[in-house]
Amino acid sequence: MSLNVEAARAAIGRANRIAVLTGAGVSAESGIPTFRTNGGFWQTHRFEDLATPEGFARNPARVWEWYEERRRGIAAAEPNPGHFALAQLEAQLETTKSEFTLITQNVDNLHQRAGSKNILRLHGDIFITRCMCCSHERLETSPLKELPPKCHCGGTMRPGVVWFGEMLPEGTIERAGAAVCQSDVFLVAGTSAQVYPAAGLIPLALQNGATVIEVNPEATDFSDAVTIALRGTSADLLPQLL
């Protein structure tokens, strides 16, 4: 075990309040593609077409086909040792009355399926559909019968996720910021930290004196600033840390 892994383990062991930020990289070892790295969606697809309100307005069927394909892939995937390690840490901290907040940018449900409970989902949930007209929401985990799906009010349903240029679900970034400011340790795993406001939580933690630990096989814009940068995958490193 490297010195850095030891130092990160020790910081986590001492902490009373832990906040975690995860991104697409934590689900990569479950077979779910990321956005910006090797084979990521934005290397073959235009995000303007698939992940903006304008792209959806231009061609709802195209956007829905992409989401439906991803929903199928996620439904067939299983949480990996990285997801399970975070759920175990939360369960352990519960017994010592320590605080644990898992902040995720992921729209898959793998943290939840691994047993994590206190989850703040910054970018929504791919299994929720929401009516463009009356905002009615439905949780739909099985394949959809029609694309785009329709609401009982006749309106078109959209995926319950956050696209570029849209606000995050009400209160989530505020709650995430509060958890980060109060944390002794902020663990950041599997995110390129390029999308805001999520990425802004990293400098916020540093300003508030938290030990910031990054887990990522690649360097990010924040690697030099964080307290401990660990190079490796989350399925490999998170179980060693926690």
Ligand code: BJW
């Ligand atoms: C591994 C691994 C392994 C690989 N183990 N690791 C301030 C400054 C500049 C711009 C803005 C700003 N504030 C707002 C903006 C605009 C915009 C933005 O940030 N743009 C930037 C790109 C510059 N932000 C927004 O629009 C946000 N809304 C907002 O701010 O509202 C207020 C506002 C509105 C209008 C104007 C101004 C303010 C909303 C952002 C929504 C992002 N949506 C998406 C799609 C969600 C739905 C879906 O999934 O379909 O969210 S885009 C996509 O990126 C997705 C992700 O959650 C998000 C982050 O990606 P993530 O998770 O980091 O993945 P990758 O692929 O980038 O990185 C994977 C990482 O894993 C890599 O580092 C790998 O190395 C690593 N990895 N294998 C561990 N095994």
Ligand code: ZN
């Ligand atoms: Zn409706």
